[in-house]
Amino acid sequence: MFFLYQIIITLTLIFSPLIIFFRILKKKEDKKRYKEKxxxxxxxxxxxxxxxxxxxxxxxxxxxxxxxxxxxxxxxxxxxxxxxxxxxxxxxxxxxxxxxxxxxxxxxxxxxxxxxxxxxxxxxxxxxxxxxxxxxxxxxxxxxxxxxxxxxxxxxxxxxxxxxxxxxxxxxxxxxxxxxxxxxxxxxxxxxxxxxxxxxxIGNLKFFNNQQSKFTKLDKIFLKNINPKKVWCASSTHPGEEIICANTHIKLKKKYKNLLTIIIPRHIHRVSKIVDEIKGLDLNIVLHSSKPKKLNNTDIYLVDTYGETKKFYQSSNIVFMGKSISGNGGQNPLEPTNLGSTVLYGPHVDNFKDTYKLLNKLKIAYKVNGVKSLTQSIDKLITNPNNKKNYLKIAKIGxxxxxxxxxxxxxxxxxxxxxx
Missing domain, CATH: 3.40.50.11720 (3-Deoxy-D-manno-octulosonic-acid transferase, N-terminal domain)
Incomplete structure (x- = not known):
């Protein structure tokens, strides 16, 4: 098997100049430093x-x-x-x-x-x-x-x-x-x-992360636009979860007229499909890449760029972590909790079950199953934000x-x- 592995590596080496060339074109490689590889x-x-x-x-x-x-x-x-x-x-x-x-x-x-x-x-x-x-x-x-x-x-x-x-x-x-x-x-x-x-x-090193805030500065115009709004965020969503979030928004908006739902799909190549799904619900959707100057009538703010997820965690105290309702395995909840957000998650979090179990015990994460329970949880957290002392417990563990x-x-x- 090791011999077969070496054959695969050798083939990779043969095609590596071509691979590197295309990666440089896509700005995924540093043309000044690729030789280090x-x-x-x-x-x-x-x-x-x-x-x-x-x-x-x-x-x-x-x-x-x-x-x-x-x-x-x-x-x-x-x-x-x-x-x-x-x-x-x-x-x-x-x-x-x-x-x-x-x-x-x-x-x-x-x-x-x-x-x-x-x-x-x-x-x-x-x-x-x-x-x-x-x-x-x-x-x-x-x-x-x-x-x-x-x-x-x-x-x-x-x-x-x-x-x-x-x-x-x-x-x-x-x-x-x-x-x-x-x-x-x-x-x-x-x-x-x-x-x-x-x-x-020992434990998970990600419980202690004092570096995230260095990379979470949002555009001042965006922050000004969301300041008067009630905001919640759905992160790393997978197929089926965006429509759950959109329907949750519809229910919550009956009570919170200035509600803004931020959706960050795990794979941005799905953005056009997500837009079509949400528009069918008669919701006003805005793409992050369009750099909007105003968000007055925006229902859904769809993040269609990579590498900016953590920035949006600071704009919301409530984050639903995707790949947990219609997906499988869940996503790491420590990034939003390290930035002071309460996490909501679905039943399928096998890859992080120990972490979710601890966060649940600390009352920093809550399990939901669909539109009804997601709506109820967000409503409760908007009305009664989580006690910041709970996050100090994470810092102590970390x-x-x-x-x-x-x-x-x-x-x-x-x-x-x-x-x-």
Whole structure:
């Protein structure tokens, strides 16, 4: 199976110039930095000990930044390397002023590039975030006897079933992990079944995120327009959920004449279909991309651009998280709750059930099943906004998780440098 994986990677390499070219045209790649993916570094490796973090994109990056800020205080750590795979995450990184930390793009997962990357950066320990499992570089990390940590690990049932379907291959991959810190109970059990040698519970790092507000500034005109309105937001919606939200708006508007419903679909290629559906209900719909100067008679404000979701969480104290009624698995509710929003969610949140269970207990999240219960919940929250003290409880949990994680990483790092 590993041989087949290498064939797929080789084919990717053959077509990579073409892939990179089209990604640059679509502004998904940095034309000045794409060579980093082929192990041509743009930053220098300074002498001394280095911790390497790898996360896929923006979410993973933001989840570790508070931790990185803490680790920079460790005088034994000379440099911290963060790799990601997306342009958006690289742009976010630029907004921070780190003393020891540099960013590079993650290399293509071939044996050759894995050796080249590790020979240049020579990490003291390697830390991969959430679901980042890369067979080639894991293998070479193990060969070089570099401790490999899976931090804030997240494995869904679907992912677990795929790995179990190739059991021999999965064993060869997961045995390279020295220690894993799962973000929930489900992942803890899956990692044990995947034969990770050491699995330790701490909690979800995303409970502590003091960085989101840096990227949530909305246009002043928009903020002025929504100021007199009652606003609620439906985020990461999937097919069938937009019409539920629109019907909820109709019911609520009988009581709240100045109501504004913001809908942020998970996939914006569906926007034209959503517009047709909602217009059939005789509602006034405005697209975010049209940059409207006034929203006087607007019922539905449809966000048809990527990368701006978090901005809208601050405009509403009430957020319905999609992929939970007509979808399957749910979406991460911690982004809106970290910004002070109360979350409503449907019955299908298997991918985040531990998180929703805790938020429900803290009275920050409430379950709904359809138009009727969604309408009732929003009405109640408009009339009686959630107690802000509840959000301080999240901050307290998050701080505890951050401190425990910092202590664990410092311990792993210090144990390793004692060997050298």
């Amino acid at each position: 082929f192990c041509f570094p743009s930053k220098k490796r300074i002498s001394g000990n280095l911790i390497w973090f790898h996360g896929s994109s923006v979410g993973e990056l933001l989840s570790i930044l508070p931790l990185v800020q803490e680790l920079e205080k460790n005088k034994s750590i000379n440099q911290i390397l963060i790799t990601t795979s997306t342009l958006s995450s690289a742009q976010i990184f630029k907004k921070f002023n780190f003393k020891k930390t540099v960013h590079q793009f993650f290399p293509i997962d071939s044996i050759f590039f894995s050796y080249k990357f590790l020979n240049y950066w020579k990490p003291t320990i390697a830390i991969f975030i959430e679901s980042e499992i890369w067979p080639s570089i894991f293998k070479i990390i193990n060969k070089k006897k570099i401790p490999l940590t899976l931090l804030n690990a997240r494995i869904t049932k679907k992912t677990f079933d795929k790995w179990r379907g190739v059991k021999k291959f999965s064993n060869s991959v997961f045995q390279n992990i020295s220690i894993a810190y799962p973000q929930n109970e489900e992942t803890f059990n899956y990692l044990k079944k995947l034969n990770v040698s050491k699995v330790k519970k 701080k505890k998780i951050l401190n425990e994680t910092k202590d664990e990483i410092n311990s792993l790092f210090n144990n390793e440098i004692k060997k050298t």
